[in-house]
Amino acid sequence: MTATTAGGFDADTRAARAGDNEYTATVTDRWNALGGTANGGYLLALCLQALRRDMPLPDPLAVSAFFLRPGVPGPARVRTEVARAGRRFATGEARLHQGGKEAVRICATFTDLARAAGRTLVRNAAPLLPPPDACTDLLGGAGMPGVTIAERVEYRFARVPGWWRGEPGGELTAEFWMRFKDGRDADxxxxxxxxxxxxPVVLDIGETGSSTLQLTVHLRARPAPGWLACRVTTRHIIDGHHEEDFEIWDSGGALVAQARQLAALNGDGTRHRTP
Incomplete structure (x- = not known):
């Protein structure tokens, strides 16, 4: 499945060159989280799409983002900088500004994953999930009022989480399938x-959501087409802050992305993320 619809990921992360190392973009309202602000991963991806146009190597390998202010629907400017360009790795930075103020700052190292070679040792495995068609779509193909990202991303669970039933069960690990609803395969x-x-899995301990402060993503391989098997875990909640570890495995069983974020429980932060 490779179809892309108007208002899909590619259209909504497009950046137009406005000068040397400067781009214009539009933060749309089609990837909003709870509270009406833009999802942090969407803002990170928008910055990444601009930065990759100035990098000498094709593939982001490690990306770290800091969220300084909530992203809101409207125009934005992205300024990029190549900090270092080597034969195997290149590192750069992008800053997204709205209303004259910096909202997001990312730093990323790029490589060419097609040329990657070396020892491989994986002491982990993809989630053991039934086929997506045998799993539950919690939203039944619909969306959630005000949470527009749920209209663009599809989730399938082997087991309905307790928080969804209104009965939080204290589980701080979840496994599920995920893909874009419009059929666009992930890159x-x-x-x-x-x-x-x-x-966020903290919903299952009775929390109402959390706000991402910092997000680091390691991109391990170019994903194969199809559904993505995901595992998300939180182990530590300290003084209202929690980490969240996220794994994505492609349809061929390869680990393609890992992420860790530090987030503040609702009431301690500003950018809600439910779901």
């Missing part, structure tokens, strides 16, 4: 959005 920039596109 590396899309993975940078998808690691932040699911409901």
């Amino acid at each position: 590396l920039p899309a993975l940078a959005l998808l690691v932040d596109a699911a409901a």
